[in-house]
Amino acid sequence: MRISRILAGERSTPRALPNFDSTTVFVRAAVRYLRGEDFPALGMFHPKLTGVAPVLNHLPRNVRTSIYTWGGANEGVPPDSLGDVDVERFREWVVDQYPERGYPAVMIGSSNGAAVHLAALLGIPWLPQTFLVPVRRSMGPDEIREDIRWGDEHVEPFLEANPDISVHQMHDPNQDRLMVRKLGYFRTKVRTLGEAYEEFLETVLEPGGTIVTLECEYDWPAIDVGERHSFQLGGLGGLEPEEYYEGSDRIASFLAEQGAVNRRWNVPEPDGRIPEAEWGFDHHLREDVERVVDERDYDLRRLSFDDPRDLSPFVADRYRERYRERNRSTERLFAQSFALVEPWWTIRTGSIPYWTAFNTQPDAQFLEEYLEDADPYDEVRANLFSHGVESAGLASVDRWQEVLEHATDRRGFVGVDTDAFPYDLESQFRYHSDIPETIDARHSHPPSLSFERFDEIADDVASEYSIEWEEE
Numbered sequence: 001m002r003i004s005r006i007l008a009g010e011r012s013t014p015r016a017l018p019n020f021d022s023t024t025v026f027v028r029a030a031v032r033y034l035r036g037e038d039f040p041a042l043g044m045f046h047p048k049l050t051g052v053a054p055v056l057n058h059l060p061r062n063v064r065t066s067i068y069t070w071g072g073a074n075e076g077v078p079p080d081s082l083g084d085v086d087v088e089r090f091r092e093w094v095v096d097q098y099p100e101r102g103y104p105a106v107m108i109g110s111s112n113g114a115a116v117h118l119a120a121l122l123g124i125p126w127l128p129q130t131f132l133v134p135v136r137r138s139m140g141p142d143e144i145r146e147d148i149r150w151g152d153e154h155v156e157p158f159l160e161a162n163p164d165i166s167v168h169q170m171h172d173p174n175q176d177r178l179m180v181r182k183l184g185y186f187r188t189k190v191r192t193l194g195e196a197y198e199e200f201l202e203t204v205l206e207p208g209g210t211i212v213t214l215e216c217e218y219d220w221p222a223i224d225v226g227e228r229h230s231f232q233l234g235g236l237g238g239l240e241p242e243e244y245y246e247g248s249d250r251i252a253s254f255l256a257e258q259g260a261v262n263r264r265w266n267v268p269e270p271d272g273r274i275p276e277a278e279w280g281f282d283h284h285l286r287e288d289v290e291r292v293v294d295e296r297d298y299d300l301r302r303l304s305f306d307d308p309r310d311l312s313p314f315v316a317d318r319y320r321e322r323y324r325e326r327n328r329s330t331e332r333l334f335a336q337s338f339a340l341v342e343p344w345w346t347i348r349t350g351s352i353p354y355w356t357a358f359n360t361q362p363d364a365q366f367l368e369e370y371l372e373d374a375d376p377y378d379e380v381r382a383n384l385f386s387h388g389v390e391s392a393g394l395a396s397v398d399r400w401q402e403v404l405e406h407a408t409d410r411r412g413f414v415g416v417d418t419d420a421f422p423y424d425l426e427s428q429f430r431y432h433s434d435i436p437e438t439i440d441a442r443h444s445h446p447p448s449l450s451f452e453r454f455d456e457i458a459d460d461v462a463s464e465y466s467i468e469w470e471e472e
Helices: 002-008 022-034 049-058 061-073 079-084 087-097 113-122 144-154 156-161 194-204 241-246 249-257 284-296 308-325 343-348 361-373 397-404 427-433 451-464
Strands: 103-109 126-128 130-136 165-171 183-190 205-216 219-226 229-233 272-275 299-305 332-337 352-356 379-382 410-413 467-471
Touching: 022 087, 022 113, 022 126, 022 130, 022 343, 049 061, 079 130, 079 156, 087 126, 087 183, 087 194, 103 113, 103 194, 103 284, 103 451, 113 126, 113 308, 113 343, 113 352, 113 451, 144 156, 144 165, 144 183, 144 219, 144 229, 156 165, 194 205, 194 284, 205 284, 219 241, 241 249, 284 299, 299 308, 308 352, 308 361, 308 451, 308 467, 332 361, 343 352, 352 361, 361 397, 379 397, 397 410, 451 467
Parallel strands: 103 126, 103 205, 165 229, 205 299, 332 352, 332 379, 379 410
Antiparallel strands: 130 183, 165 183, 219 229, 219 272, 299 467
C-alpha cells in the first residue's frame, strides 16, 4: 500500500529502529526543542505528508485500519537479519541528534512523555534505555503461544550480537491489535551506557555535572522464555495486567466485538513480574551509570516513580511555578497524549504541559484527579492519540470532554476529529498544526530553569508527589 509507505516516513533512523515509536518520537521532540525548533509530523518529514494528511479521515474506515497495519509492517526488519542489528547504532543516532554544547545535567533511563517536557524546562538532553525493534511476521492477533514460540526461534542471533541488552518481547492483542498482525515487538533495554552514551557524557556534561537516572518502577507479569528474553502479554493502558492472563468480562466483550472465536487469550502462566516492556526501567543500567559517576566525579540523582503517569503532575506544577516566577499566565493546561508531545509550541503558547500515557480510562482518571487537586485552570485543552481500534478500556470522547469540564472558562480539543476517534489518522499531523490555530496566546521562550535551582525544588517538594528524588 503506497500510502502506508508515505505515512511511515523517510528512513532517518538506523536500520531496525522505527520512525514511529514512543522512544524515537520522544528523542526527536526533546532534540528539536533544544535546537529551538517546533515539532511537526512526529519528526517524519516526508515531502508528501503535508498533501496526504488532510484527506486521511475521508478514507473508508477499513482503509484507515489497514494503514495502521501496513504502515507498521513497512518499518519491520526480516527475522533472518536480526543478527545484523547493532543496538549501539541506536545510541549513536540518539546522541548525534543533540546540539553539541555544555549541559549541567543529562537524564538517562525510562521513556516518558512528561520527561520530554522536563528536559525542555531544564534545557538538557534525555537519553533512552528502551528501543523497539519491530520484526516482520504474519500472525493472528490472538495467537499468543505461537508468538512466544516464534520469538524463541528468532531472538538468539539478536541477543548474541548485542550482549548488553535484554529483550522484552511484547504482544498486545488489545491496543496494538492492528500492528501485531504483521509485526513482532522486540522491546530492547540496554543494560550499559555503551560507547556512544559514555562519549556523549564526556563531551557535553559540564565539570561536576549531574546524571539523572529516570527510573519508572512500573512492572508487568511476564513469561521467562530464556536468558535475557521475556514475553509480555499486553501493556499499560485500559486493562489490568491480570486481565490479559486470566480473562475478564471486558476482554470477552472485546473479543466478541472483534469476531474472535475465543473469549479469553490462551497464554501460559507468567513466571513473575519484571520491568514493563515500554515504560519500565532495568536496574542493570544504573549500575553502569554508577561506575561512570565514580570514574569521572559526576553527581548522581535518581528520579523514580511507580507508574509512568506519576511524573506528569510534578512536571506540570514545575512549569506553573516557573511561569509564575516570570509573571506569565498560569491558567492554561494542555494535556498531550502518548507520542503527541510538542514542547516548543507548549511554551510558546504559555501552556502548562500534562502528559497522558495513552487514551484510556485510567489516563482520563489520572488527569481528572490532577485537575481536582490543583488550583483551578481557566483553560484546559487536550489532544488524543488515535490507534485505530476501539480497544477494551478506551476512554470515549464524551469521557474526555467530562474531564475538560474542570476548566473554569475555555476548554476543548486540539487537532482531534471527535467523529473519527479512535480512527483519527489526521491527528498525528494536526496535533502540531492546530496548536497555533486553537490557542492564540504567544510568549517568548524563557531561559532554562537552572539545574541547581531545580535540584533544590525537587528535594523540597518530591514528598508531595508520587515520585522520589534522591541523591546517590
